[in-house]
Amino acid sequence: xxxxxxxxxxxxxxxxxxxxxxxxxxxxxxxxxxxxxxxxxxxxxxxxxxxxxxxxxxxxxxxxxxxxxxxxxxxxxxxxxxxxxxxxxxxxxxxxxxxxxxxxxxxxxxxxxxxxxxxxxxxxxxxxxxxxxxxxxxxxxxxxxxxxxxxxxxxxxxxxxxxxxxxxxxxxxxxxxxxxxxxxxxxxxxxxxxxxxxxxxxxxxxxxxxxxxxxxxx
Numbered sequence: 001x002x003x004x005x006x007x008x009x010x011x012x013x014x015x016x017x018x019x020x021x022x023x024x025x026x027x028x029x030x031x032x033x034x035x036x037x038x039x040x041x042x043x044x045x046x047x048x049x050x051x052x053x054x055x056x057x058x059x060x061x062x063x064x065x066x067x068x069x070x071x072x073x074x075x076x077x078x079x080x081x082x083x084x085x086x087x088x089x090x091x092x093x094x095x096x097x098x099x100x101x102x103x104x105x106x107x108x109x110x111x112x113x114x115x116x117x118x119x120x121x122x123x124x125x126x127x128x129x130x131x132x133x134x135x136x137x138x139x140x141x142x143x144x145x146x147x148x149x150x151x152x153x154x155x156x157x158x159x160x161x162x163x164x165x166x167x168x169x170x171x172x173x174x175x176x177x178x179x180x181x182x183x184x185x186x187x188x189x190x191x192x193x194x195x196x197x198x199x200x201x202x203x204x205x206x207x208x209x210x211x212x213x214x215x216x217x218x
Contacts, residue, residue: 039082146210161188
């Protein structure tokens with residue numbers, strides 16, 4: 001959250017012309033109530049609603065499961081757009097940096113735990129995915145003083161596979177589609193493990209390079 005006034009940001013304080021693209025002065029005034037943060041807030045609010053819908057009527061009613069899927073789909077879509085908007089229009093705030101990853105893990109974690117609790121998904125799958133996410137989060141803090149490891153193409157594919165697989169499990173699918181979701185989840189688990197190991201490798205390399213630079217500077 002910046003809260004920088006127009007004068008301090010080098011702007012004139014005047015509103016941009018209708019339909020005009022946001023300029024640097026305008027986007028530098030990013031506050032808590034920008035569109036990217038609002039989408040993140042919506043995703044956070046959707047989490048308890050999603051859980052209630054998924055577990056309604058014992059958790060096995062196809063209609064409630066379809067409504068839960070709709071809430072999950074909206075959460076996944078807002079996850080795509082809030083990050084894109086924040087980066088494109090310089091709407092990154094302290095709130096967004098904290099709330100965005102929390103919202104991501106909250107919706108995915110609640111879905112996995114609920115599905116395992118209902119007996120639709122093995123607990124070890126939930127453990128692998130959540131363990132990986134927690135481990136990588138801790139890894140980021142371990143190497144943050146040396147740099148940031150950018151999201152890889154494999155990581156983005158992992159996120160897509162996880163979202164697709166979990167969404168398919170939320171729906172009350174039967175027959176060939178139920179078989180298909182098993183293989184999609186298997187792909188998601190493989191990508192989760194492989195990208196997690198690659199992130200660890202990159203983190204170790206980054207930390208070693210950082211330590212070497214520190215020793216050379218002494």
